[in-house]
Each structure stands twice: as structure tokens, then as C-alpha cells.
Amino acid sequence: MAVKRALISVSNKEGVIPFAKQLAELGIDIISTGGTKRALEDAGVPVISISDVTGFPEILDGRVKTLHPAIHGGILAVRSDERHQAALAEHGIRPIDLVVVNLYPFQQTIAKPDVTLAEAIENIDIGGPTMVRAAAKNYADVAIVVDPADYPMVIEELKTTGSIQAKTRQQLAAKAFRHTAAYDAMIAEYLTNLTGENYPETLTVTYTKKQSLRYGENPHQSAAFYAKPLGAAFSIANAAQLHGKELSYNNINDANAAINLIREFQEPAVAAIKHMNPCGVGVGATLLEAFTKAYEADPVSIFGGIIAVNREVDKETAERMHDIFLEIVIAPSFSDEAFAILTKKKNIRLLTLDFTAPDVKEKMLVSVNGGLLVQEADTFTLEDAEWNVVTKREPTEAEREQLRFAWKVVKHVKSNAIVLAKNGMTVGVGAGQMNRVGAAKIAIEQAGEQAVGAVLASDAFFPMDDTVEAAAKAGITAIIQPGGSIRDADSIRKADEYGIAMVFTGVRHFKH
Template identity: 65%
Template sequence: MSIKRALVSVSDKRGIVEFCRELSQLGVEIISTGGTSSLLAKEGVPVIGISDVTGFPEIMDGRVKTLHPAVHSGLLAVRDNEEHTRQMRELGLDYIDLVVVNLYPFAETIAKPGVSYEEAIENIDIGGPTMLRSAAKNHAFVSVVVDADDYAGVLAEVRENGDTTLATRKRLAAKVFRHTAAYDALISDYLSNVTGEPLPERYTVTYEKIQDLRYGENPHQKAAFYRKPLAGGDTLTAAEQLHGKELSYNNINDANAALQIVKEFDEPAVVAVKHMNPCGVGVGESIFEAYQKAYNADPVSIFGGIVAANRYIDSDTANLLKDVFLEIILAPGFTDEALEILTKKKNIRLLKIGELGAAAGRKSSLVVTSVEGGMVVQESDVHSIGEGDLKTVTDRQPTEAELKQLLFAWKVVKHVKSNAIVLAADDMTIGVGAGQMNRVGAAKIAIEQAGAKAQGAVLASDAFFPMGDTVEAAAAAGITAIIQPGGSIKDEESIKAANAHGIAMVFTGVRHFKH
């Protein structure tokens, strides 16, 4: 067999003229539609209009042009089936051996600010996916190309053999079905959101590969990094790597954890993360001051960690950062002087993230977590509180200074693995207890880390106190104020203990479990 006729209809016209010109020179007849046909004719590539094949005009603003038996018979006919061959001959139909189609730009359309529902719907392709699916189904005989990156490989095989190999056609067919599945998933997601069904009876998601990773969580595990098609510019998937080694699986998870924490703050903030838990968080008048606090929060654990900032890294801050072994520094940008300083370190990864908006304006998105045999989906935890949301439950009200530190600690503790306790003072974390099986155990870890700094500090808990033991431990360490959700049947026990020690305690009414 050989490729004699090709049907070409593309929205993304990258490389299509050159591809079709060489096909034509190799003796392939080109059939085309609408704008693609006009472009090829203008560039001097011989082309046959689709209406000359179907005997029917393109109608309804181009909505109906390839949905015709003359097209789909040529694509779906089984070439070694005598009955199919007889029907094709009797009806005067010709085979189509190659389909080159990419689809209306639905993703690009809905990404435009203020796009109307009508415009979005008009950019749902019907004829394109139908041709792609027909050709891909019949890949035993028909070649189908949906990606301009495959043009060169197809041309090389046609030059060599007059046709593509069956192995190539299988690979291209698989790519087509991935492509149409992703296209449909994006449309269904858009319509589900429009109709207010974010968690429908069938949940279909699609992601695009960013890169293969050397390995996963451990060297014996394969892994790759993917992004959602319309992910925001303030997400890790949109980050630009300016320097350093390729990201690893663990780098990506840690960097994302750091990014989510630093997004909590409007003032200059720096977060240091190890194993997806913050080991140091600081805010200040400048990013230089914020980094000093984040570093001093735990100068041991930051070694080999990830640092995220919500402001540009300047030269003064860079001079401090260069003296610590770090895997990644992530920020909205770096001054030229900072880059010159930091790029002298060969392996450190420097990531430029999009500008970070106001923390209070963050919108929830759906988060997918896989389990064996399935997945669970939930809204991301972007809940935030202010002073007006707090309920003081003790005899003593927190001071203004304590309130400021309580709200700071609350922003951090929501991102610490449960059971979680965070101690804070002077706009920085001084102790973090993460991932313990009981709450008092988490408190003891945080208090031990804080040492003498715990005297006069505040404590945040991601969930309520089932017993008064955490308050007792806090009091023994010199903690003066506590923030926690409340809601335990033993709240009175905790409140009584706090009152006995002169500790101010406020309830938020909201918990922040993180597993």
C-alpha cells in the first residue's frame, strides 16, 4: 500500500504548508477545507476542496463540511474486505489514506478573559474529532496525524516506503485517542462548571506532560510531571526554571507545599520546607528580614530544604541564601545581582513563579488524590480568617500583639501534616510539631524545638483538643495564647485549664486537617 490521498484540516497551521508541499511532491493528492485550503492554494500547493469530494457545499458557517459518507467511507473502509471494496467501487468513492487534523482551539478560547458562553460553545469541534476517530479506528490502513511534531517522522517514512509502518500508525492512533479524550474532558469540565456540577457522576480530568522525571519518590519508581491545561500562572506547573538541575519528584512536592504556604501572606514572607512540612516561616518589612526569620526558626532543618518567597530576591538576601545548601529557591523573580550570586552554585534550582495575588482573594480549585483503584476529589483548602472570626472562650482576652501572632500561626498550621502544632513569636515560627499520632505529642515536639523561645509565644492547633493535656504542656512551656478550632466534647476541660494558667484561648470554628 501507499499513501495516495490526504485530507488536511487544521486550526494550528504551524508547519502545514511545508508538510503538504512535500506530500504533494511525493505524489500525494491533498484534500482540504476552509481556511486550510485557502492557505495551501495561496502558497502554491495543489489542493482539492472538500466540496469537490463530497459534491455538497460547506454550509452553516462551516459547521457541516466533512460529515459526509464520501469522507468517512474513505476513512473507514477495510481495504482487504471484498464487500467494502465492492461498495466503494459501485458508489464511486475513493480511499483517504492520511488524515491531518487538529481541533478548534477550545482551551485557548475559554482561557480568554470575559469569553462568552456562546463563543466557547462555537469553538467545540465536531467534524475534526469525528475524522480523527474514524481514521484512528482504521489505523491498520490509514495514517492519522494530530500533532505537528509528527510531520517530520511521517514524511521520512513516506519518502522511504511510500507509506507509514503499522507500528507508526498504531502509535499515532493512540495519540489521537489521547488527544480527543483530553479535548472532551476539557469541554465536559467547562460545561460542568457552567451548570454548577463540579463533582458530577463521572469525573474526567486531563493533564499535559511537562517532563519525565529521573525517578519517583524513590529510585525504583518511575514518574513524570504533568500540568492541567488551564493552570494559573501562580502555580508550580507554570514556573520558569532559571538555573540548576532538573526537578525531582520530591522537589516538586516540596516546592508546591512551600508555594501554598507563602501564598497565605500579603506582607513579605519566606517559607522553608522539608518533606512537605514547613521548618521555618517568617514575615517582615522586607524579604531580607523575612528570610532571616525563616532561617533562624530552624537553622538545622533548613539544610537541604526548599525556600519560597513572595517577593523578588535581592542581592542582600541572595548573599544569605548562598551560604546554605538548598535544593530550590522559588520566588516571583530575582534581581540581576541576585541571579549572579546564586547561579555560581551549580546545582541549586532557581524557579520564577508568577506574581502572587492577595491571599484573601485565592479561589478554591479541585484537588485529586489517588488511592489504589480510584481517587478522591475535594476542594482545595483556601479558607482564611480575620480577627472578627475569632471567639475568645477564656477569661483573659488575647492582646493585640498576641492576636497578630495567633493569626500568623494559624496560616502556617493549616499546611502542617496532622496532628499539627505550631508555636510562633515575633512574626516567625519557633516550633513545629507535625504528623504525630496524638496532639500532645505534636505539642511536645514543637515546644522542645522552641526551647526558651516558647516563653511568651503563642500556639496554634489544626484541630480541637480532645483533652486538656495540650494546654497543660503549653502552660508549662510559658505559652500565653492559643488558637484552635474548638468543638470537642471536652472543650470545657481545655478552657478550664487555660483559665487556671492565665492563657488566652480563641476558637476559629474551622479545622485544617492535612493528611
């Protein structure tokens, strides 16, 4: 496909001047408008004004300038269709072979904290998407370029072959439709959020590729990592990696679980994650104390774990971390001494994240075969719940503190979930079991003697009193659970029999 005329109108002007200069050197006429035209003229690139092509001035403050048959006829005409060619000749329209367009900066506009609705609306591009879609539809005859990264490839093909190849035009067209689809999805989401509609009849979402991954959950599965434009700042997608090899699919999943858990705590806290479940969580007066507790909670499982901490990593804590194999450490920051210690290990990943970023209530999306499940994130806390002591014995203040700690952790354990806690650390975690007493037995077995005097948290109610029985025999003194079973009375009676204090919250935290 020979290129004789190009239309260039871009909001992102990165690389456009050298690109246009090379097009002009190849003898290609350039049509342009607005800021792009001025930039090209200032750089000495010969430019034909859109108004000279259409014979009509820009109107409505520039809202209407390219929406004209002289432009769209030149883009959409099928070169092999005699009727199309006759129509062009009849109306004096010349073909446009190359369209270089990207769109008004809607994303950048709505990212501004003080943006008004009027500003957002004004940055909804109309003429740009219309030209992009027209050129992409007619890719058999027209090349469409929306990404400055593709300028060198286009120039190289024009120089070496004198044309833009059919396969290249098809690839550029596919990218163009992705470009307009993402743009429209962002506008749709913005306006839908303004209306307060949570679950519209169609769901349009867009994500930007952040990186290709070596593989997915397993080596035989391909994968990539995508980030949500203007998504929550407190996310792995926005973390800065300071050291170590590239994150894997499982690293990203586990790291996400780690930061969601650590966000529950205000005091110095450390969360160690393995396979999406916490294997050790600790809080303390210092980060070193919290890390020591998280490590001692399960010194076997923490090997190769992902660690999230909510304080700057200091020298003393880094020295303890350096003694074991860790995949990732995520923190607000690292002291210079800590960084020097940890980077002695070549492959450990060190990530920083803005822990002061405000919470953003994003929807959770989970794919199923042929569909998508959408729900609100589980941001419910004990401050939102009832605290209802249902047994004869009230929990002591020390037990209350440990119950709150355990409840924060169990929310982030795969269901059925049981967490045992003592002295500001987890001592037993039972995760992902098919029945609740089975999860309790795993947690109790892991805790061993540490179960004596510990508290127990359950993510959902007890369907019968066997979990309370197992807890009592292990020496557990207090329990926190949602309640709501038709056999709650049996569990309460069993707790009273053993002198266990039990609290109902009225809220379950299933996590599948």
C-alpha cells in the same frame, strides 16, 4: 500501507505547508478545505476541494463540510473486506489513506478573558473529531496525524519504506484518541462549570505533559509532571525556571507546599519547606529580616530546603541565602545583584512566579487505589472564621498578632499539627503525629527556651487537656484552636488554671 490520498484540515498550521509539499512530491493526492486549503493553494500545493469529493457544498457557515459518506466511507472502509470494497465501488468512493487533522482552538478561545458563550460553542469542533476518530478506529488501514511534531516521522517512513508502518499507525491512533479525549474533557469541564455542578456523575479531566522526571518519590519509581490546561497561574506548573538543574518529583511537591503557604501572607515573608512541611517561617519589615527569622527557626532542617518568598530577592538576602545549601528559591523576581550571587551555585534552582495572579478555586485530586478523591482546596482564612475567646483572660494585642501568624502556618502542616510562634517566626513545629500531645511535645522540644512567651496553634481540637498542660509547663501564654471537642471544658479550665488565653475558631485544618 501505501498512501495514495491524504486529507488535510488543520487549525494548527505549524509545519503543514512543507509537510504537504513533501506529500505532493511523493505523488500523494491532497484533499483539503477551508483555511487549510487556501493556505496550501497560496503555497503552490495542488489541492482537491472537499466539495469536489463529496459533490456537495459546505453549508451552515462551514459547520457541515466533511460529514459525508464520500469522506467517511473512504476513511472507514476496511481494505481487506470485500463487502466494504464493493460498497466503495458501487458508490464511487475512493479510499483515503492518510488523515491529517487537528481541532478548532477551543482552549485558546475560552482562555480569552472576554470570551462569550456563543464564541466558545462555535469553537466546538464536530467534523474534525469525527474524522480523527474514524481514522484512528481504522488504523489498520489508515494513518491519522494530529500533532505537527509527527510530520517528519511520517515523511521519513514514506520516503524510506514507501508506506507508514503498522506500529507507527497504532501509535498515531493512540495519540489521536488522546487528542480527542482531552478536547472533549476540556469542553465538558467548561460547560459543567457553567452549570455550577461541582461533583458530576462522571469526572473528565485532562492534563498536558510538561516534563519527564528522572524518577518519582524514590529512584526506583518512574514519574512525569503534567500541567492542567488553563490551570491556576499561581502554580509551579507556570513558574519560570531561571537557573539550576531540572526539578525532581519531590522538588515539585515541596515547591507547591511552599507557594501555598507563602500565599497566606501580605507582609514580607519567607517559608522554608522540607518534606512537605514548613521547617521555618518568618515575617518582617524587610525580606532580609523575614529570611533571618525563617533560618533561625530551624537552622538544621533548612539545609537542603525549598524557600518561597513574596518579595523580590535583594542583594542582602541573597548573600544570606548563599551561605547555606538550598535546593530551590521561589520569588516574584530577583534583583540583578541577587541573581549574580545565587547563580554562583551551579545546582540551585531559581524560579519566578506571578504573585499578583488571582486566586483560582481549583479542585484537589488525590489518587487512591482504584479511585480518586476530589475536594475543594482549603482556602478558609481567619477572616472567614469566628474569633471566640473562651478563657477568662483575653489575649494581648501582641499575642493576637502571633496567634494569627501561627494559625496561617499550622494550616499547612501535616496533621496532627502544632505550631509555636514568637516575634513573627515559628519556633517549634510538630507535624504528622498520631496524637496531638505528641505533636505538641515535639514542637516544644524544638523550641526549647524560645517556648517561653510563645503562642501555640493547633490544626484541630484538643481531645483532652494534656496539650494545654504541656503548653503551660513550657511557658506558652496563648493558644488558638478550632474547639469542638466533647471535653472542651477541660481544656478551658486547664488554660484558666495557668492564666493562658485561648481562642476557638470553629474551623479545623486537617492536612493528610
